[in-house]
Structure formats: C-alpha cells, structure tokens
Amino acid sequence: MSEFLQQLDPVSLLSITLITATPLTLAALGGMMCERSGVVNIALEGIMLTGAFIGYAVAFFTHNLWIGVAAAVLSGMIIASLHAVLSISLLVDQIVSGMVINIMAVGITGVFYRTYLESATSAGPGTLPHWNVPVLSSIPVIGPIFFENQFVTYAMLVLILVVHFVLFRTVWGLRTRACGEHPRAAETAGINVHFVRYVNVITSGALAGLGGAYFSLQQIGNFLPNMTGGRGYIALAAMIFGKWTPVGAFGASLLFSGSDQIGSRMQSVFHVQIPLQFLGMLPYLLTIVVLAGAMGRAIAPAAVGRPYKKE
Amino acid sequence: MRANDGVDLDVSWRQVHALLGENGAGKSTLMNIVYGLLRPDSGEILFDGKPVDLHSPLDAIRLGIGMVHQHFMLIPPLTVAENIVLGHEVANRGVMDLTESSHKVEQLSERFGLQVDPRERIAELSVGLQQRVEILKALYRGARLLILDEPTAVLTPQEIEGLFTIVRALVAEGKAVIFITHKLAEVSEVADVITVMRRGRVVGTTTPKESKSADLARMMVGRTVLLRVEKSPAKPGAQVLKVDNLVVLDDRRHVAVDNLSLDVRVGEIFGVAGVEGNGQNELIDALMGLRSIRAGKVQVDGREISNLSTHARLKGGLGLIPPDRHRMGVVLELSVADNLVLDDFDHPPFARWLVRQFNAIRDYAVKLIKTFDIRLQSPDQPVGSLSGGNQQKLVVARQLGTLPKLLIAGQPTRGVDVGSIEFIHRQIVSERDRGLAVLLVSSELDEVLSLSDRIGVLYRGRIVAVLDAEGADRDRIGLLMAGAS
Numbered sequence: 129m130s131e132f133l134q135q136l137d138p139v140s141l142l143s144i145t146l147i148t149a150t151p152l153t154l155a156a157l158g159g160m161m162c163e164r165s166g167v168v169n170i171a172l173e174g175i176m177l178t179g180a181f182i183g184y185a186v187a188f189f190t191h192n193l194w195i196g197v198a199a200a201v202l203s204g205m206i207i208a209s210l211h212a213v214l215s216i217s218l219l220v221d222q223i224v225s226g227m228v229i230n231i232m233a234v235g236i237t238g239v240f241y242r243t244y245l246e247s248a249t250s251a252g253p254g255t256l257p258h259w260n261v262p263v264l265s266s267i268p269v270i271g272p273i274f275f276e277n278q279f280v281t282y283a284m285l286v287l288i289l290v291v292h293f294v295l296f297r298t299v300w301g302l303r304t305r306a307c308g309e310h311p312r313a314a315e316t317a318g319i320n321v322h323f324v325r326y327v328n329v330i331t332s333g334a335l336a337g338l339g340g341a342y343f344s345l346q347q348i349g350n351f352l353p354n355m356t357g358g359r360g361y362i363a364l365a366a367m368i369f370g371k372w373t374p375v376g377a378f379g380a381s382l383l384f385s386g387s388d389q390i391g392s393r394m395q396s397v398f399h400v401q402i403p404l405q406f407l408g409m410l411p412y413l414l415t416i417v418v419l420a421g422a423m424g425r426a427i428a429p430a431a432v433g434r435p436y437k438k439e
Numbered sequence: 440m441r442a443n444d445g446v447d448l449d450v451s452w453r454q455v456h457a458l459l460g461e462n463g464a465g466k467s468t469l470m471n472i473v474y475g476l477l478r479p480d481s482g483e484i485l486f487d488g489k490p491v492d493l494h495s496p497l498d499a500i501r502l503g504i505g506m507v508h509q510h511f512m513l514i515p516p517l518t519v520a521e522n523i524v525l526g527h528e529v530a531n532r533g534v535m536d537l538t539e540s541s542h543k544v545e546q547l548s549e550r551f552g553l554q555v556d557p558r559e560r561i562a563e564l565s566v567g568l569q570q571r572v573e574i575l576k577a578l579y580r581g582a583r584l585l586i587l588d589e590p591t592a593v594l595t596p597q598e599i600e601g602l603f604t605i606v607r608a609l610v611a612e613g614k615a616v617i618f619i620t621h622k623l624a625e626v627s628e629v630a631d632v633i634t635v636m637r638r639g640r641v642v643g644t645t646t647p648k649e650s651k652s653a654d655l656a657r658m659m660v661g662r663t664v665l666l667r668v669e670k671s672p673a674k675p676g677a678q679v680l681k682v683d684n685l686v687v688l689d690d691r692r693h694v695a696v697d698n699l700s701l702d703v704r705v706g707e708i709f710g711v712a713g714v715e716g717n718g719q720n721e722l723i724d725a726l727m728g729l730r731s732i733r734a735g736k737v738q739v740d741g742r743e744i745s746n747l748s749t750h751a752r753l754k755g756g757l758g759l760i761p762p763d764r765h766r767m768g769v770v771l772e773l774s775v776a777d778n779l780v781l782d783d784f785d786h787p788p789f790a791r792w793l794v795r796q797f798n799a800i801r802d803y804a805v806k807l808i809k810t811f812d813i814r815l816q817s818p819d820q821p822v823g824s825l826s827g828g829n830q831q832k833l834v835v836a837r838q839l840g841t842l843p844k845l846l847i848a849g850q851p852t853r854g855v856d857v858g859s860i861e862f863i864h865r866q867i868v869s870e871r872d873r874g875l876a877v878l879l880v881s882s883e884l885d886e887v888l889s890l891s892d893r894i895g896v897l898y899r900g901r902i903v904a905v906l907d908a909e910g911a912d913r914d915r916i917g918l919l920m921a922g923a924s
Contacts, residue, residue: 297535299528306514306525313512316476317526317576318497430515 141393143273145386150281150346151176151339151356152381155363157291158335160372164295165328166308166321166431170226171211172336173360174233179204179340181237184351185245187253187344196253197279197341204337205330207233212329216322219435230360238353245351255349256280280342287335292374304328308429311436321436336360365415372429384411442468443479444639450584450615450632455606457630458619461659461856465639466619467509470586473617474506475499486584500526505577509589509619511569513561520544520557523576547575552608566716567598574605585609586617591625595714596884596917603629621659621857623652624885635659660857670868672909673892676705678741679845679876680726685735687718687725687900695721697900698735701878703845708867708877710891710908714920715882718900720762723849723880727759728752739845753782758838762849762880764827768834771823775815776804778822779837803840811836812862828859835863845876852886864890884916898922 155172162169182203187196207229214225256278265275274285295301303324306314311321339359344351362384369383370376391407443465450456460466471477473484475493484491486502493499499506513522520540529539544557553571561569570590577585587606591599606616606629618629626633627647635642635658642658650658657663680703687696695718703709713719724730726737728749737745744752753759761767769778780789780800788799804818813832815825822830831852838846848867852860867890871877881887887894894911895902896919904919 298533299530299535300533302517302521302525302528302535305517309514309516310512313514314525316474316496316506316508316512318495318500319526427516 139269139272141386141389143276145382145389146273147277147281148385148388149378149381150284151342151359152363152366152385153284153288153378154280154339154342155336155360156367156370156377156381157287157374158332158339159364159367160295160332160374160377161291161304161328161335162332163367163432164301164308164372164429165304165325166311166429166434166436167212167215167325167329168222168226168433169208169211169329169332169336170223170361170364171207171229172332172339172363173356173358174226174230175204175207175333175336176340176343176360177233177237177354177356178207179337180342180344180355181241181340181351183337183341184253184344185240188245188248191253193253193256193345196345197256197338200341200345201334201337204333204335204340206333208330208333208336209326211333212326215435216325216329219437222433222435234354237351241351241353252349253345256346278346280338280346283338288374288378295374300324305429307436308431311431315436315438325436336363339363362411365411368428369411369415371427380414383414387411442639443472446482446636446639446641448634448641449644450617452583452615453610453613454631455610455616455618455629457626457633458617458636459621459623459626459633459655459659460636461621464636464659466636467588468639469636470506470588470617470619473499474504474586497526500580500582503581503583504586505580505582505584506586507570507573507577507588507590509592511573513569513572515560515562517561518557519555519559519561519564519572522561522572523547523557523579525576527580544575544579547579551575551578551605551612553605566593566714567595567601570594570598570602571605582614584615584617586619588619589621590618591620591622593715593882595921596914597921599625622885623655623659626655627652637661656857662858668864668868668889670890671872673707673871675707675892676874678702678704679739680878681736681738681741682726683736683738685722685725685737686733687721687730688733689718689721694733695900696725699897699900699902701895701902701905703876703878705876706871706874707892708871708879708890710879710881710887710894711897711902712884712887712894712916712920713882713897717897719849719880719882719897721900722897723759723762723847726847726878727757753841756844758841758843758846760834760838760846760848760851762853764830764834764853769822769830772821774819775808775813775822775825775833776800776818778833779804779807779818779840781837782841807836807840811839811866826856828855831855832859832863835866839866839870843875845878846870847878847880849880850882851879852881852883884913884920888913888916896920 155176159169159172179200183196183200186199187193211225211229214220215222258276258278261275265271295304303314303319306319307321307324315321340356343355366380366384367377369380387410388407391402394402446469458466468477472479475496475498484493491502520537523544524540529536529543541557548555553575555568555571555575561572590602594602606618610616620626630647632644632646633655634644635655637659682699682701685696685699686694689695699722701709711719721730725732728747732745736743739755739757744755747755765771780803783789784795789796801818808818811832813829813836815829822833835851851867852863867877879887879890888908888911891908894906894908894916896904896916898920
C-alpha cells in the first residue's frame with residue numbers, strides 16, 4: 129500500500145492538477161464575464177495564444193518577465209476589443225467573430241515566431257519565480273499544493289473570488305447579468321447595454337490573456353506554435369460544466385486537468401494502456417452530459433449570443 | 440412610414456387618460472417617444488409646462504415618467520428587489536446593499552398597497568404579481584406620470600379589478616396615468632379622459648360620459664362596427680371530437696393538461712375560457728399530435744387518433760389556427776401563395792410526382808384571397824410584408840379552405856384589428872352553420888362569450904365547468920378562471 133502511494137504520489141498529483149487547471153480557470157472566468165453580459169466568447173483560444181506569444185516576445189526583448197505578463201494581459205484586451213467591435217457594434221455573428229480571431233491568432237503568432245524568435249540565439253527570459261508563502265507553505269499536504277506556486281496560479285486563486293464577488297455582490301454584476309438575460313429590460317431601466325458588454329468582453333480578454341502568459345512565461349519559458357492546443361475550448365466547457373459560476377468553473381477545470389494527470393500516470397505507473405485521445409475526449413463528453421441535463425440543468429444566460437440592437 | 444402623424448395629446452395630473460386605438464394605430468410608438476426609447480422627427484414634448492428633450496429612458500425616468508410595458512421588462516432569474524432597483528441600485532461603493540434594497544421595496548409596497556415579497560424570484564410569480572413589480576419599479580424611480588401599455592391583456596377579470604383599484608389610488612395621490620388599451624369596456628370603467636387614435640393620428644378626445652362604447656368603436660375603426668357577433672342559435676348534431684381524461688406534460692415535464700374531458704359536436708362552437716398558461720397550448724398541441732400525451736383518449740368521429748401523425752390528422756379533417764401566428768402559423772419569408780398551400784403543397788393538385796404545379800397553386804391562392812378578403816398587392820409577395828390582420832386572415836383562409844370537420848381555433852384574433860376580428864368571427868360562425876365543429880381556445884373572455892355556443896372554463900389544465908353561452912354570467916366565469924369553485 130505504501131509503495132502504491134509512493135508511486136502515485138497524491139500530493140504532487142494534486143499540485144500539478146491545480147497548476148494545469150490555471151489557464152483553464154482563467155479563461156473560463158473570462159468567458160463567464162463575457163457570457164453573463166450576453167456575448168459568446170469562443171475567441172478565448174485565440175486570445176490565450178496571442179497572450180502567450182506577446183507575453184513571451186515582450187519578456188524576451190525587455191528581459192523582464194513582469195512586463196511580459198502585463199503585455200500578455202494587454203494584448204488579450206486588445207484582441208477582445210476586436211471581438212467586441214465586431215459582435216456588439218457591427219452585429220456580426222458572435223461565433224463567426226470568435227472563430228475569425230482564433231484562426232487569425234494561430235497564423236499570426238506562428239509567422240512572427242518563425243520570423244523573429246525561432247532562430248534567436250540569445251537566452252530566453254526564463255520562467256516566473258516560485259513564491260513560497262511563509263508559514264502557510266510548511267503546512268503538510270496543503271502547503272505544497274496551494275502555497276508553493278508561481279504568480280499566475282496565485283492570481284487565478286484570487287480572481288476566482290474576485291469574479292464571484294463582482295458578479296453576485298456588486299452593482300456591476302447585477303447590471304451584467306441583466307444585460308445577459310434581458311437586454312431590453314436593462315435598457316429600459318436606464319442601463320447602457322453596449323457599454324456593459326464592451327467592458328465585460330474586454331475584461332474577458334484580460335483574464336484569458338493572463339491565462340496565455342501561463343503557457344509561455346510560467347510553464348516552460350518559451351513559446352511554441354499553437355501551444356495552447358485547444359485549452360480555450362476546454363475552458364468554455366468548464367464554464368458550462370460549472371454552470372456559469374466561478375467556483376463551479378474552477379471545480380470543472382480541476383476535474384478536467386486532474387483526469388489528464390491521472391490518465392498519464394495510469395500509463396507511466398501502472399502501464400495501463402488507454403489511448404491519450406480517449407482521455408482528451410473526457411472534458412467534451414462531460415460537457416455533453418451536463419448540457420443534456422444529467423446533473424441538474426445548466427441554463428445559459430437567456431440572451432447570450434444575440435446581438436442587441438436598439439430600436 | 441409615419442407611425443405617428445401630427446399627434447397632439449394633453450395629460451393632466453390626477454387623471455387617468457386612456458389612449459384607445461387598434462393594434463398598429465400608433466399608441467405604443469407615441470408612448471415610446473414619451474419614454475425616450477424613440478426620437479420624434481418633429482414636434483415638441485412639454486412636461487410640467489417646460490419643453491423637454493428625451494434621448495433615452497434615463498431622461499424620462501429623471502423627469503418622473505415611468506412605463507409598464509406590454510411585454511414585461513423583468514428579468515426572470517433575478518429577485519423582485521433586484522429587478523426593482525436595477526439601474527438605481529442601493530449600493531456602497533459599487534457593492535450592492537441587498538438588505539436595504541429589500542427594505543426600500545417593502546416600504547414602497549406598503550405605501551401603495553402593492554404586496555409582494557422582495558426576495559422572491561420573478562420566475563416564481565404569477566403574471567398579476569409580475570405586473571405589480573413593474574408598477575413598483577416605476578414608483579421606485581419616482582414616477583409621477585405612469586404609462587401602462589395594454590396592462591390588462593394577460594390578467595383575469597379579478598386581477599383587472601385589482602389593477603383598476605391601484606390605478607385609482609395612484610391618481611388620488613396626485614399622479615397621472617396614461618392607460619393604453621384597445622378594449623372598449625375598460626376605457627369606460629377606468630378613464631377620466633379618452634383620446635382615440637387611428638392610423639397614427641388622433642381622431643378625437645372625449646370622456647366616458649360623452650361617448651358610449653359604440654361611438655368609441657366607430658372613432659377607433661372609422662366606421663360602424665358590430666360589437667356583438669350576430670349568430671343564430673346553434674343546431675348541434677353528432678359528436679365530432681371527444682376527449683377523455685387527457686393528461687399532457689409541458690416542456691418542463693410538469694402536468695399541464697390534467698385529466699381533461701370535453702366534447703364538440705357538429706355545428707357548434709365550444710369555447711375554452713381561461714387565463715393564459717393554464718394548459719391551452721399543451722391541449723392544442725396534443726390534439727394536433729405536436730406533443731405526446733401521457734394518458735387519456737382523443738377521438739374524432741368515434742375513431743381514436745392519439746397514435747396518428749399530425750399529417751394524418753390534417754388529412755382526417757382537423758384544421759388548426761395556431762395560437763402563435765409567427766411561431767406556427769405562417770412562414771414570413773415565403774410568399775402568400777406558398778403559405779396558403781402549406782398543409783398540402785406536396786399533393787395533387789398542387790404537386791404532381793415531385794414537381795410543384797404553380798398554376799394550380801396560384802389559382803387556388805387567388806380564389807382564397809378573394810373569399811377571405813386578404814388585402815395585398817400580389818400572391819407572390821412575402822407574408823411578412825402583410826399587416827397582422829391580413830396574416831391572420833391568411834391562416835384562417837388556409838384552414839377553412841381545406842373544408843375540415845373540426846377546427847381548432849387558438850387565439851384566432853390575437854393582435855388583429857377590429858375590422859379583421861369582425862370578419863374572422865363571421866367566417867367561423869358561417870362555417871359553423873354549414874356543419875363545422877369548432878373548438879375555440881382564447882384568453883380573451885369577450886371573444887369566448889360572444890362566439891361560443893357552450894363554454895368550458897379551463898383552470899390549471901382541467902375543465903372546471905361547462906356552461907351554456909346563452910345567459911352565461913361573466914363574473915362567475917371570471918371567478919372560475921381564477922380558480923374559485
């Protein structure tokens with residue numbers, strides 16, 4: 129039994145699960161701010177990839193990881209503004225606008241990477257430092273999991289609470305939900321629906337951009353073409369699985385990243401051969417199960433996906 | 440198009456000012472201008488004697504103008520208090536003070552006698568209570584002039600009485616109320632002053648004392664109208680439709696039609712009266728085969744039809760005027776002619792093998808257009824370009840054109856002008872006289888009362904009483920509709 133536990137190493141399993149859930153949770157929080165106000169944001173994938181690239185490129189040339197993180201967030205906001213203009217002001221179908229951004233992001237980051245960065249010979253910017261929280265990090269089990277992390281993971285843990293508070297306790301949150309459920313009612317109550325949606329879409333870009341910084345600046349200290357590998361879509365699944373609530377989306381992200389980790393350990397420790405592709409399907413399968421109403425219905429904001437046009 | 444053309448309207452404090460007109464007369468457009476949702480191309484609005492410029496509802500709210508829309512502007516998943524304070528939240532540095540919000544709502548509802556629990560979710564409330572929340576919302580924003588847009592459309596007669604009491608109380612407090620409606624009876628009961636609109640213009644301003652219902656109707660329509668349907672007593676024959684202990688579930692899998700039984704005979708109109716949402720739509724769906732039934736029997740001419748497809752039922756002599764015209768009645772993008780053969784487009788004479796027969800379709804369409812007086816430029820124009828009244832006449836024409844045995848008429852005159860209502864009613868009565876059995880399902884009690892030969896009152900999915908229409912007591916039906924036994 130002890131040998132089994134040693135091989136499985138549950139503390140490191142949980143710790144890696146939390147770390148790999150970071151970009152999923154951040155992008156899901158972003159998607160949530162966006163969808164709660166009535167705009168679908170399938171562009172999370174492209175925004176994260178752009179954030180990963182810009183964050184890395186800026187850190188590379190400035191030799192400063194923190195400027196890189198800030199640049200990743202900013203670039204996310206800029207790409208999200210594009211989505212906002214297209215889908216809110218120009219009434220473009222929100223899915224189409226999002227797909228355009230995703231396809232564009234893969235192409236542009238790939239080209240710039242190959243042209244300017246791939247052959248660069250100077251040393252990379254490295255990765256964000258590990259911060260051990262004094263006292264708390266020495267608590268057994270909990271310490272190594274929660275209090276020996278890097279910046280983006282700490283930021284994620286704080287932002288879960290912040291987004292929850294904003295959505296359900298503040299005036300902004302009430303107005304956001306009103307715009308996502310019944311924009312016309314919000315308008316007649318004197319709320320500027322387009323303004324609320326713009327701010328939320330751009331906020332979602334900031335959150336997803338920070339999620340992008342995880343890949344290049346926290347995880348490996350390098351950029352690779354298409355390194356987000358569909359995590360933006362899994363984040364959307366996590367948001368739905370979590371019923372458009374921050375804590376729920378965090379739980380779903382943990383479930384998805386945890387199942388990934390367990391899958392790879394099954395192979396390395398127990399030599400059980402499950403093809404990776406099957407494990408990769410899990411998030412989507414679970415999402416379908418939830419959408420089909422098997423675990424209590426997940427109800428999307430009523431007006432999500434519909435451009436709002438003043439009369 | 441000019442929805443409002445040179446309109447003048449004067450509203451005074453301490454008055455209920457009724458704005459009377461048919462659908463499409465421009466009442467709602469006018470009120471949307473006053474509420475800042477629309478901008479006028481020319482003209483002036485004075486409030487408290489001063490000219491005002493309204494760019495958005497926010498400007499109107501600031502002046503003390505409140506509006507209760509026909510389709511409620513409430514957000515179902517949010518609570519009563521959240522809905523009321525939305526846009527004018529009680530907050531401390533952006534953080535909601537929910538306790539204080541609820542407290543304020545309670546104070547307000549006590550002051551005006553509008554009882555409602557601020558912590559309840561809107562989705563859990565009845566329509567009457569939702570309307571109360573809408574009124575409270577306007578009062579919370581400091582409304583002194585309250586605009587009520589078709590406020591009685593969704594209420595029971597008793598709830599309408601309650602609303603009138605509230606309106607009178609508000610006026611007694613010194614407020615002004617604009618009451619938009621197309622129902623003549625209400626105007627005489629609640630209004631101090633009446634302005635009648637027709638086709639975007641004001642036809643005249645009067646008071647209930649000066650003008651009787653018939654005069655008002657003439658002003659509204661522009662000609663004399665029959666307020667009652669003229670019909671001879673029914674001569675009912677053999678039973679056509681027989682429904683026994685029918686149980687049907689709604690989309691949320693709750694029981695919507697609960698052990699319902701009724702029968703309709705040749706040459707009679709059986710009217711189902713009831714407030715919307717008591718199982719009407721589920722009953723109609725089940726009879727047409729659009730929704731599966733949980734239990735019970737449905738027989739037409741003594742033959743069980745519950746296992747037949749909708750197509751087979753239409754072939755077997757059922758006709759349907761669907762309650763929601765745009766969802767089920769017409770395809771707005773298709774031409775008038777195509778819509779008229781929608782039930783039958785793939786059969787002779789409208790199709791041979793796989794080829795549609797356009798001449799036959801067109802001839803048939805021209806014939807129906809003439810018989811049913813559908814006003815249009817060409818049978819090839821899309822249905823979406825017709826007025827609501829003409830769209831509805833098209834639906835009626837298509838159904839009666841197939842000469843059914845049994846017509847299920849769901850809200851046959853919803854959103855239709857008075858002139859077309861009269862026409863549609865006359866068509867239904869004359870088909871009845873030729874032996875058609877009609878099941879009329881309508882939430883307009885006046886329509887059920889004037890058209891039916893027998894009336895069944897529907898409450899929570901059950902027919903709670905069946906009465907002869909001759910001499911039926913309106914108040915008693917109203918009470919039954921509200922669930923009194």
